[in-house]
Amino acid sequence: MTSDVSTQIHLASRPQGWPVEDDFSLVRVELPALREGEVRVRNEFVSVDPYMRGRMSDAPSYIPPFEVGEAMTGGAVGRVVASEDPRLPAGTLVLHDQGWRDLAQGPGEAFRPVPEVEGVPVSLHLGMLGLTGMTAYVGLTQVARLREGDSVFVSGAAGAVGTAVGQIARLLGASRVIGSAGGPEKAALLRERYGYDVALDYRAAPIREQLAEAAGEDGVDVYFDNVGGDHLEAALDVLNRGGRVAVCGAISGYNAGARAAGPDNLTNVIKNSLMLQGFTLGEYAGFAREFQERMGAWLAAGEIAYDETVVEGVENAVAAFLGMMRGENVGKMVVRI
Amino acid sequence: MTSDVSTQIHLASRPQGWPVEDDFSLVRVELPALREGEVRVRNEFVSVDPYMRGRMSDAPSYIPPFEVGEAMTGGAVGRVVASEDPRLPAGTLVLHDQGWRDLAQGPGEAFRPVPEVEGVPVSLHLGMLGLTGMTAYVGLTQVARLREGDSVFVSGAAGAVGTAVGQIARLLGASRVIGSAGGPEKAALLRERYGYDVALDYRAAPIREQLAEAAGEDGVDVYFDNVGGDHLEAALDVLNRGGRVAVCGAISGYNAGARAAGPDNLTNVIKNSLMLQGFTLGEYAGFAREFQERMGAWLAAGEIAYDETVVEGVENAVAAFLGMMRGENVGKMVVRI
Structure with missing residues (x-):
């Protein structure tokens, strides 16, 4: 039996200038039972990225803003823990957009299976391979x-x-x-x-x-x-x-x-x-395959070095984001859930 | 027998901020006898253009600066008055780069013959057709x-x-x-x-x-x-x-x-x-023919309106340039020689 409580970071208010902890809140949300075609995913890593600062504002932009009082979204990689979608059995590693939380849930189409490659940390799907x-x-x-x-x-x-x-x-x-x-x-x-x-x-x-x-x-x-x-x-x-x-x-x-x-x-x-x-x-989605092939080959050949700055726990995701904005990371900043 | 004195505008000093009349001087230069392959051209119109301001400074740029104490250059259209180049007999209308003066002289290669079209003023070679x-x-x-x-x-x-x-x-x-x-x-x-x-x-x-x-x-x-x-x-x-x-x-x-x-x-x-x-x-010289064909057709069909602001006399070329920089022209600013 898997947990059905998702611990999530919500946007509490739109930051003025530098975001502060009070602009966010940690919220526990009880997830509804899975419906047909849906999956529940336990996130292993979630991403914090500079572009998210833009989504915290409601100025017109190329992507809609986060809504105040709702969970923020962002890149995440996790594992299916319960499934009503036969294409995504429990145990499947998936990449998706429901970051900023430990448990994610939704229609199977929103979760893309990604390969597990020996020697390549799964978090790279949020970074060098992503x-x-x-x-x-x-x-x-x-x-x-x-x-x-x-x-x-x-x-x-x-x-x-x-x-x-x-x-x-x-x-x-x-x-x-x-x-x-x-x-x-x-x-x-x-x-x-x-x-x-x-x-x-x-x-x-x-x-x-x-x-x-x-x-x-x-x-x-x-x-x-x-x-x-x-x-x-x-x-x-x-x-x-x-x-x-x-x-x-x-x-x-x-x-x-x-x-x-x-x-x-x-x-x-x-x-x-x-x-x-x-x-x-x-605008360049069409180059995804070309990129993945070349980057995969470079990584396999050991030609690309990478670092990650890993912060532990969804409750520290805001601190991770703020640290990244201040430049405290080397390489990709991720939160391990 | 044609005159052999060219009245020219020289750059007297590099302007600081807005150019002033004192940055220029009107100089009369006796031209040497024509050598083989050379032509002498009486300019009919010379061009004053915004880019010339850049050439009055010696900051690094894509074109070399004008030299202090020498005649400035720029677009001009004129007529051959004496020729030692059989390809350019006296009377030929030519487009060239020895503006800012009444009489120009040099090797025939520096002067490009241009057609005279009924109803199209020759000055258009410095403007809409140029x-x-x-x-x-x-x-x-x-x-x-x-x-x-x-x-x-x-x-x-x-x-x-x-x-x-x-x-x-x-x-x-x-x-x-x-x-x-x-x-x-x-x-x-x-x-x-x-x-x-x-x-x-x-x-x-x-x-x-x-x-x-x-x-x-x-x-x-x-x-x-x-x-x-x-x-x-x-x-x-x-x-x-x-x-x-x-x-x-x-x-x-x-x-x-x-x-x-x-x-x-x-x-x-x-x-x-x-x-x-x-x-x-x-960088786009390769498009000259395409442009000339389309613009020629548009002009012939009366689909393009144009204006010129004409200032009279080489001695007023500096005033024309300064007026253009202040926006006193409508359409192309040219100096009739």
């Missing part, structure tokens, strides 16, 4: 149109997407990969573990000066932007003619109360015929 | 990838490029074309002569408010940016998901002493998967 890795892959190949020999700059390089971007760029033939992260430990990791040629600690000195020096005469052809703000400004200074920016995130601005002024050097877009392209993964 | 019209055409078709049914916003809409953009967008199937210009007279011209559905006078009220109202529920799919600054910011507010910006000019910032802060809403690039692409015509 949307995180795919964001890095399509951002480089489809948005920034990375070419062999390109010089690449990546901000937020020690984050979940950033650790993937540097390594994928390398594997796809980038000539040089520069990354930025906060603090000397992360900078060291970039060089030692994630194949970055140059690692900049943005806390040590203005990123604009550091990047200008690091880029030097060669400049930068591709900028993968996870940060926005001063990092985008720094990149616009050093991008070569025909340079391309994959605008993936702007974590620097997500919690700003007032709107921050943009870069003071946008005229470089004209001077150097630069391209900036914002993107979300939804 | 680089100006082509900038509008490739900006819409290749950079912004205009699709039938797109809603379009154009800043600097009464300028040389802007008057072309609105009409070409219309001819290519745009559903709605909104333009901005300075002053009620220009705004009226946009509606009455240049086929804009909505004309905004940016002097009357903040462009951000006016554009939000004009775009309404439909939003904007394509923004053709001649202005930058507050206009780009206004456009970023209203661009629909997947919107595209052809970044052609930033006349608002060309004479700023200090760098101005960029738009405060760049995060919309991510939120709405926007694309911004800076461009210069050089």
